[in-house]
């Protein structure tokens with residue numbers, strides 16, 4: 001039913017193992033961090049951010065690494081800033097787009113270039129995960145938002 005809804009209303013194709021049902025974005029992110037973080041693991045949180053993300057990280061005994069995004073960049077995460085933030089302890093990048101509160105969005109190609117120009121592709125091999133929160137992004141063109 002969920003897969004059919006996204007196919008029909010949003011033109012998005014998902015497989016059953018890509019669908020999670022929960023009581024809200026915060027609960028799903030909380031579950032994900034609680035079940036994957038070891039004490040001291042790092043979670044990169046681009047700022048401005050939804051207020052709960054650093055506290056959820058702390059509750060899971062992780063360390064929030066806040067990376068401030070600049071207004072002159074449209075509050076988008078700079079690839080170089082991401083590079084600097086990634087360490088051997090990085091486990092998650094919380095990339096919220098369209099961002100609440102800044103409204104920043106990313107094109108698919110700008111996400112790809114951020115991934116390839118940063119060490120995120122290396123760190124993906126160490127199994128960090130990216131949370132994509134808030135399904136409102138599905139109401140936008142897939143070419144314009146992730």
Ligand SMILES: Cc1ncc(COP(=O)(O)O)c(C=O)c1O
Nearest residue numbers: 024025026027050096100133134
């Ligand atoms: C970016 C972002 N993260 C998390 C939340 C919280 O989501 P929920 O109420 O589904 O837990 C919101 C709510 O608007 C949000 O905008």
